[in-house]
Amino acid sequence: MMSLKVWKYVLSILILFGIISLLYNIAIGKNWNYNTVSVLDEVQTWSRSSRLSERLLTFQQYHTYCPHLAKPLSLEDEVEERKLLNSIIWPQLPSGSAPPSLLQTSDPVHSRFTIVTSKIKPSWYVGDQLEVQIQLRDFKGQPKRYGGDLLLARLHSPKYEAGVAGQVLDHENGLYTVRFPLLWEGSAQVDVMMVHSSEAIAVLRRLRDHRLDRVRFTSTFRQGDQSEKMMCHICLPPEPGPICNFTDVRTGEPWYCYKPKMLSCDTRYNHAMGGYAIDLLTDEETLLFQNGKNVKVPIQASTMDTINVLPSSKGTANLPTDTSAFYFLIHIIVLVINVDKGSQKPDPVKLATSGYYYQGSWRPLDGVPMGQFNDSSAITQCLTNKSVYLYGDSTMRQWYEYFSSMLPDLKKFYLGKPIKLGPFLAVDTKHNMLLWYRIHGPPMRTQWVMSNDLRYIANELDGLTGSRDTVVALSIWAHFTTLPVEVYINRLRDIRKAVVRLLNRAPGTLVVIRTANPQSLEQDVSLYNSDWFSLQQDMVLRAMFKGLNVRFVDAWQMVVAHHEPHNLHPLRPIVKTMVDMMLSYICPHRSSNNVGI
Template sequence: MKISITMSLNFWKYILIILSLYGLIFLLINITLWKSWKNHLVSALYKDQNGIQSSNLSETHQAFHHKRTPYCPHLAQPLSPEEELEERNLLDLIAWPKPPSGSESLYLSQTSDPVHSRFTIVNDKNWSVGDQLEVQVQLRDFKGRPKRYGGDLLLARLHSPQYRAGVAGQVLDLKNGIYYARFSLLWEGSAQVDVVMVHSSEAVAVLQRLREKRFDRVYFSSIFGQGNHFEKTICNMCLPPDQEPLCNFTDHRTGEPWYCYKPKMLSCDARNNHAMGGYTKDIITKEEALLFQSGKNIKVAIRASSTDNINVLALTKEAASRRREPVKLATSGYYYQDLWRPLGGISMRHFDKAFAITLCLNNKSVYMYGDSTMRQWFEYLHSVLPDLRQVTLNPKPVGPFMAVDSKHNILLKYRFHGPPIRITPVMTSELRYIANELDGLTGGPDTVVALSVWAHFSTFPVEVYINRLRQIRKAVVRLLDRAPGTVVVIRTPNPQALERDVSLYNSDWFSLQQDTVLRAMFEGLNVRFVDAWQMVVAHHKPHNVHPPRAIVKNMVDMMLSYICPDLTGNQSRQ
């Protein structure tokens, strides 16, 4: 009897344990679903409230959900819930349409061919200033067959050699091989449409894989020295920890990671310099290399099916009274007579005389931080201001540089951003992070900060770029809080000349994605943008990572217009 009762109790005991386990599993599943639903709800509310929208030339579509994959899992610093949400929203914002499954095994003949592709001006009519021009682009493969999916990277421009005018187009991907390029008609007279295929959708898929998986595409080095003994080791933001002992050079204030392999005979404290190591070769297959051929499927013009020219008439009062308000395009400005004319309320001043620049910068300190595209601004101002004397005579282009006009109390400083930077050897004492430099500024109405951070982050996962901008943004907020009158100007990325190898490390696709992230992260702050992307796309000069002097002048004039606005509201030359 006792045995029977004991067996019965054990039976019900096991039943209760099993039921408890099922209940626990059910509870965990519901908690997970609740968190997932809650995150999606918060994400939707965040986007709705903040209105983060892409202002680049390609309208992207959320093609898949992103899961955070730290570029170096064993070193990744935890993010706050707000930072995780922001990162997820940013990754959704730059999500790019993927080719269909199996396209990685396509032959070259089945991929996008700009030569067989065509564009057509839609609804040809009598165009007037203020209208919008729409162009349809049909992508075809190398056998002339229409493409059935999107994801190609196109750039579009409307220009007039006669008036030295130009405006960038906004490209919409319908994800079926058809694209629309839309232009604001901003000047009277002739205009010509240019459409260029930068990369096929298949090539973009390769670039996306490289960005996410091959952040070792570029490597760096440092020399460690003591007495007569020197050793050179490899450095990067992330290094495999199981190969050799590491020296940790992570910045204590910003948390920006940087590591070098420890030298055999020296301590980590013996590090003397930082330099570009090189580019990793053979990072794509022979089949993938066919997608990156100069003159064939990298930055090749697409021809018009009929005409590529239109004539824009002056807007009459009668036509204006009948016109409905057009859809507003993300156009920041346009060129006319080679002069940039911004849209959106800012009045542009063109500083053609040195005395006008001097008058604007009188009693001001201008701090320029970033890459070599920001150094161009320093070099331009140094070349045109007669009373400016360069104090630091650093022969290396990396700087830092300082120039002073003691007569007018003008100070110009330029400093490169912290690693990763692909440069000639520079002393480690000169490696400074922008966020730390900004924290050292007093700020105020006579202080100008100009920033350009993008080109050296193209070989890393986009999370690295987001984190760097986040640290800079925090420092900008702190600066504006303690000195609200400080003028902060941010230069956006720009397209450049591309060949096969350049594409794998510095493609316009990387830069376009950075452009979107940069604008979204600083949206709503009291900062000003110089739209280098559209200023380069709209200009008649060939694309270059370092734009020609004519474009640089317009960029600097844009910055000076923010510093010394024209209160009359007119475009002016001085």
């Protein structure tokens, strides 16, 4: 009979072998769990991006906006820009083919999704992953043979007020896979939506990169009783006449106006949107943007669209709650598998799903305790002795308005500025609390605003002292959807440098970044504010601030997973969720319990 010591040795070997087998199966695509899928997806995405990079070796720095005016990039910034542009490359239409007719484009009505079932494990349990396969078809009912469509998906349970966004994988052959983590018990329904066809996205790409004039901007120049309104933009053709250069001295952010005939450049008085360009599309292209037909239309299930999730099964089917070391082992094994392919290291492992709703509350999956700040006293207690600075667009102004409505002790100061543009200041002297909001610099699609009230976020951040009692929240995306991505990259780079300077001089300062979100796309809105534009920006935003000591509020997944309709300005329940997330970062020790199911 073997000794106890030998049995322990044998048992240890068997356990180690079992772990290695499990890891190997995960690495080659078997028995995927929702936490590990994101790892493999990331490697697949990185590998696909690497192949694209090989095809782009002849890539040259280009600025589709005003090459005769653009400031030169440093070698480091140029390399970063190339990497970012490569990372958001979207599948294109087959080369050499004629523009398809509407009948050959993606039709959500003919398309179907199927919930993948397993004969080995026919039931679903909390901790498992649900996989959904989507086959896109054209208006003739024929399967599509290439990818590039924009799809959104969520798994939800109205009974439990639960929802989670799905991770969509494009196989670039007309087939798509959506993966959902199963995070609660009971029934759960799959919703899939086609936002845009691949053919429509090809048009949107052309508009974004080459039609900067989709939105026009103006400024009034005034001196005494004399005034002139002139066209302005981040880029202006030089032919019509002399240009006033309003490039920011500190950041180098470009902005130009045509010079008035009678007045000097320094008489500029205000800034405003001058209108939208029309006749951007051909008659055939217009057919690709029909509400209720091929813009934000649901895709139906081929059979069932609902599953029943059982309580977590016992044994090794589900991973333990704390799996950070487990992810690291997976990461190492995936790297080893890729060594013989000449691969370079992919980005660090991260969770693809940031959180989910349950019982109406957002539950983050990154270990941050989520609080419910449901009344003024809870918010006041958290923000006592705090200075909160909100910078960005109108989606950040929503946060200011939410605080204003929830905190009765705030004294709001009217500064004689436009009611929707600010800047806004509110103070609670009893609790030593300050709340400040300011819009970001041009481009701003707004009613008129005083030109000296347009401040660049980077400059505003440089004006802050910072401290452990200072909170900064940023949201900048919605006004950049009509511009090439390089413009957005340049703006974020300036902001990032300012954030680094702020954190260097005041490491305790909390910086929170709100991501972009999907919105409703009524007639023609797609041409200026498409979700595809926003998604591309969202990817760039996350990459630009990755690795910095900042916190994110994932507005994208919070909107996709919620039952409220998509809106440029999310409805109040979603705004509350975002603000509660920020408050949870500020006051984690005061957050209420947020246990998983």
